[in-house]
Amino acid sequence: MELKEQIRTLKEVAAKVKRNKNVSEEATKQALIMPFIQALGYNVFDLDEVEPEFGAGVGTKEKVDYAVKRGGQPIMLIECKSCNDDISGCEKSLYAQLYKYFAANTGAKFAVLTNGIRYKFYTDLDKDNILDDKPFFEFDINESTELTEVLKFHNDHFDPEVIIGGAKTRRRINEIKAILDKEFTTGPSPAFVKVLASQMDLSGPVTQSKTKVLADAVRAALEEFIKDKIQEGTPEQKVSKGEPAEDTGGKVNVSGPRSEQLKFWQQLKDYASKKEPGLRLRTPRPQHWFDVAIGRSDCNVALTLYTQGNKVGCELYIPDSKKLYKELFSRKADIEKVLNLSGLLDWQELPGKKASRIRVFSAFRFSDSATWAGAFDWLITTCSNFKKVFGKG
Numbered sequence: 001m002e003l004k005e006q007i008r009t010l011k012e013v014a015a016k017v018k019r020n021k022n023v024s025e026e027a028t029k030q031a032l033i034m035p036f037i038q039a040l041g042y043n044v045f046d047l048d049e050v051e052p053e054f055g056a057g058v059g060t061k062e063k064v065d066y067a068v069k070r071g072g073q074p075i076m077l078i079e080c081k082s083c084n085d086d087i088s089g090c091e092k093s094l095y096a097q098l099y100k101y102f103a104a105n106t107g108a109k110f111a112v113l114t115n116g117i118r119y120k121f122y123t124d125l126d127k128d129n130i131l132d133d134k135p136f137f138e139f140d141i142n143e144s145t146e147l148t149e150v151l152k153f154h155n156d157h158f159d160p161e162v163i164i165g166g167a168k169t170r171r172r173i174n175e176i177k178a179i180l181d182k183e184f185t186t187g188p189s190p191a192f193v194k195v196l197a198s199q200m201d202l203s204g205p206v207t208q209s210k211t212k213v214l215a216d217a218v219r220a221a222l223e224e225f226i227k228d229k230i231q232e233g234t235p236e237q238k239v240s241k242g243e244p245a246e247d248t249g250g251k252v253n254v255s256g257p258r259s260e261q262l263k264f265w266q267q268l269k270d271y272a273s274k275k276e277p278g279l280r281l282r283t284p285r286p287q288h289w290f291d292v293a294i295g296r297s298d299c300n301v302a303l304t305l306y307t308q309g310n311k312v313g314c315e316l317y318i319p320d321s322k323k324l325y326k327e328l329f330s331r332k333a334d335i336e337k338v339l340n341l342s343g344l345l346d347w348q349e350l351p352g353k354k355a356s357r358i359r360v361f362s363a364f365r366f367s368d369s370a371t372w373a374g375a376f377d378w379l380i381t382t383c384s385n386f387k388k389v390f391g392k393g
Contacts, residue, residue: 003147003154006039011141018083021153028083029065032116036141037078041155048072048319049155054101061206064101067108071291071300072319074108075158077101081115090120098122102131107353109160110153117177121153122311136167159287161308162258188218194335210289257307258286264291264305264372271376276384292383294391298324301386303379304359307366312375314382315359316390325356328390339385 002378010032017023017031034044045171054067054077078319079098081087081361098111102124111122111131120135137149153165183192190211197206197214206214207254272279284290290303304313317327328335329347336342346356360382364375 002151003151004135006035007141007147010035012037014083014141017116021084023082023084025080025085027083029080032083033066033078033080033114036114036116036119038370040068040150040153042068064098070155070158070318071302071355073353075155076110076112076114077108077162078114081113085115087113087115087120099131107350108353110163123164125164125167125171136170136315156285157258157287159261161256161288165257173210181297184222188215188222190215193218260307261288261305262286264366267372268303268379270375271373272380275377276380279380279383279387294387298393299390301383301390305366305385310361310366311361312379313359313361314386315381316386317358318356318358320354322349322354322356325358328358334379335389338384357376 008388013031013035014023017028018172037050039042042049049069051067051069051074053063053278054074055063056064067074068076068078077098089206098113101110102111102122109123113120113122113135117140119139120132121137121139122135124130124132125136126132139150149166151157152159152166171225183189190208193211193214194206196218196220197211202210205344262284268290269281269284272281274367279292281292288305288307290305292303294301299316299318300313302317304315306313316328326349332347333342335344338382339345344360346359346360346361350356361379362375362382364371
């Protein structure tokens with residue numbers, strides 16, 4: 001079932017659940033929130049993907065309701081309220097738990113406050129590891145029909161770089177909308193009139209008296225502009241008139257950075273099938289990493305692509321075993337020698353987190369596809385060596 005259909009079903013369930021004015025937070029979780037997490041492609045019955053009552057070791061018995069994970073590492077924290085609770089405000093008391101655990105350096109870059117109907121997504125745009133006071137995105141199952149932003153959090157499409165980039169853009173959009181709203185409701189300010197006047201064919205400088213005269217014309221022009229746009233109609237109205245409108249059907253249109261990432265991994269897979277077929281790379285996804293199984297359950301190899309940083313990486317990712325990391329670290333010199341990477345491996349125990357990693361990078365110019373073959377050779381060779389050394393469980 002596509003996400004659009006799943007959201008429509010949740011909307012129907014929510015209408016029934018809200019009839020009970022005393023519905024509990026636990027009932028809201030079972031009826032609405034867990035199905036929503038499941039709709040995003042995460043198995044709510046697998047603790048490696050969704051861990052309820054998640055604690056971050058911050059010296060308190062209090063826990064956040066859910067931690068959504070990838071590779072055993074938290075990527076999103078979720079704090080739940082009853083579906084009858086009003087979470088429309090931005091009071092910090094509403095998301096105190098999220099604020100606390102986000103600051104505890106759990107590794108999650110996103111936090112969600114929800115009552116099962118409205119979902120408020122937060123991150124740390126203002127200061128690292130400090131949850132922003134305002135959400136960068138809100139979603140309401142009763143009101144929202146556009147699922148593009150929600151789909152970015154789906155397990156098949158999750159890419160922190162893409163989401164953070166979109167969050168920064170969304171913040172600017174909201175700021176601009178607030179400015180425009182003020183200009184519309186309180187009348188155009190002199191500064192706004194001057195900006196428009198600078199684009200007009202006026203004789204002489206824009207004086208204060210001219211600005212006052214133009215203010216009425218700007219106000220009238222804004223009103224007419226809005227009326228014209230309303231009359232043009234929404235995409236749905238255009239369809240009724242026989243005009244085409246885009247319908248994604250709940251699927252992500254892969255474009256921009258993710259399209260380039262997918263292209264890179266597809267070409268790597270084709271390249272590896274000829275040069276190192278033993279790697280048996282899976283079908284690539286439009287994201288900045290590419291997991292490679294090495295025949296053991298306590299760790300895996302992940303290939304990484306940084307389009308902005310112009311580098312590729314290869315890492316051993318250990319989701320939940322400090323014992324394994326320490327055992328490997330005790331043989332650091334021998335491992336680096338066998339890999340021919342003495343002094344180049346970045347050993348990260350990640351104190352305070354369950355996960356650990358051992359990684360190395362290689363520079364290349366992503367914008368120059370002629371350099372991709374060299375990156376493919378390095379990734380394939382390094383990945384094969386990692387698999388030989390670390391795959392002996």
